[in-house]
Each structure stands twice: as C-alpha cells, then as structure tokens.
Amino acid sequence: MRIxxxxxxxxxxxxxIQAAVAGEEIVIAxxxxxxxxxxxxxxxxxxxxxxxxxxxxxxxxDFDAPLADFADYQP
Numbered sequence: 001m002r003i004x005x006x007x008x009x010x011x012x013x014x015x016x017i018q019a020a021v022a023g024e025e026i027v028i029a030x031x032x033x034x035x036x037x038x039x040x041x042x043x044x045x046x047x048x049x050x051x052x053x054x055x056x057x058x059x060x061x062d063f064d065a066p067l068a069d070f071a072d073y074q075p
Contacts, residue, residue: 003027003034 002024009016009028016026016038026038066074 001025001027003029006030006035009038 002019004012004016004026006028009026020026020038020040023040027034028036028038
C-alpha cells in the first residue's frame with residue numbers, strides 16, 4: 001500500500017492509475033490523514049435472471065407445420 005498526498009496524486013495521476021490497475025493499492029491523504037483509496041475496479045458479469053422473458057414470448061401452435069411456399073422442396 002502506497003500513501004501519497006493530494007498534490008502528489010494530482011501530479012502523478014496517470015502513474016498512480018497504472019499502479020492501481022497492476023494491483024497496487026494507493027491511499028491519497030491530506031497531510032497524514034488518509035482520505036481515499038485508489039484501487040482497480042473489478043468488472044462483474046451481470047447475474048442471470050431466469051424467467052425474465054416469461055409471458056413476453058409466444059410460439060404459435062402451427063410453428064413446426066409445413067410451409068406452403070416450400071411444398072416443392074419437401075419430399
């Protein structure tokens with residue numbers, strides 16, 4: 001964990017971001033008082049919600065019935 005002052009953070013923000021992306025934890029302090037922590041954001045996959053389309057999808061009764069337009073191609 002690296003502790004930097006606000007002034008140092010302003011001057012070296014891109015370097016601090018690179019360090020945070022690499023996994024280092026940076027604490028930005030006002031004097032000796034820690035204020036914020038700069039860490040990498042972990043991307044999370046959205047949680048799957050089963051049944052989210054319930055009632056929105058309808059399959060016709062004749063879904064798998066032969067199509068008249070393709071009668072010449074069917075045996």
